[in-house]
Amino acid sequence: DSGVTQTPKHLITATGQRVTLRCSPRSGDLSVYWYQQSLDQGLQFLIQYYNGEERAKGNILERFSAQQFPDLHSELNLSSLELGDSALYFCASSARGDTIYFGEGSWLTVV
Amino acid sequence: DQQVKQNSPSLSVQEGRISILNCDYTNSMFDYFLWYKKYPAEGPTFLISISSIKDKNEDGRFTVFLNKSAKHLSLHIVPSQPGDSAVYFCAATYSGAGSYQLTFGKGTKLSVIP
Numbered sequence: 704d705s706g707v708t709q710t711p712k713h714l715i716t717a718t719g720q721r722v723t724l725r726c727s728p729r730s731g732d733l734s735v736y737w738y739q740q741s742l743d744q745g746l747q748f749l750i751q752y753y754n755g756e757e758r759a760k761g762n763i764l765e766r767f768s769a770q771q772f773p774d775l776h777s778e779l780n781l782s783s784l785e786l787g788d789s790a791l792y793f794c795a796s797s798a799r800g801d802t803i804y805f806g807e808g809s810w811l812t813v814v
Numbered sequence: 815d816q817q818v819k820q821n822s823p824s825l826s827v828q829e830g831r832i833s834i835l836n837c838d839y840t841n842s843m844f845d846y847f848l849w850y851k852k853y854p855a856e857g858p859t860f861l862i863s864i865s866s867i868k869d870k871n872e873d874g875r876f877t878v879f880l881n882k883s884a885k886h887l888s889l890h891i892v893p894s895q896p897g898d899s900a901v902y903f904c905a906a907t908y909s910g911a912g913s914y915q916l917t918f919g920k921g922t923k924l925s926v927i928p
Binding site for chain 1: 848850855856857858859863903905915916919920921
């Protein structure tokens with residue numbers, strides 16, 4: 704158990720819909736990262752938040768957004784969903800100078 | 815353009831023998847490298863890392879070697895155990911990023927045969 708909690712574990716939704724994925728980082732970790740794992744692209748960095756502020760952006764689509772709340776949990780919002788958005792979405796967290804630890808992921812299936 | 819490449823999608827090794835997983839990178843700015851192990855239905859688990867100021871790092875049965883001139887790193891597992899069967903991801907980042915914006919390879923599935 705990495706200490707990073709993600710909900711929901713599985714989600715099936717229709718194209719055009721919007722979903723929110725939730726992440727609770729390890730206790731005390733200020734940084735939260737979102738990664739997407741699809742079959743053909745592997746694990747790709749989406750976005751990072753540090754103590755509520757956006758720190759870095761990767762290959763995140765404009766239809767996707769994220770935020771980190773004062774209690775340090777984070778949400779990844781995916782809107783206008785397309786079939787190609789079906790993937791495993793991982794949240795990870797880290798403390799300063801430490802490595803990052805991943806949650807178990809949220810499986811999103813768009814039908 | 816894939817900046818981190820794991821050219822072997824799969825590898826089979828007999829229990830007790832050495833497993834060698836390889837990784838190549840193209841971005842010269844990468845200066846910190848990590849290996850993660852992933853079981854089905856679980857998140858990636860950190861295994862071992864190496865900074866570019868070193869060429870070797872050991873942790874128990876796991877050793878990572880870095881050849882900066884060849885832009886190549888490898889993970890050695892000795893001796894291999896059936897519980898090591900998983901997908902192994904190589905990842906890289908650079909200290910200028912100021913964070914763990916990891917660039918991952920596509921993974922190598924290791925099967926350790928009893």
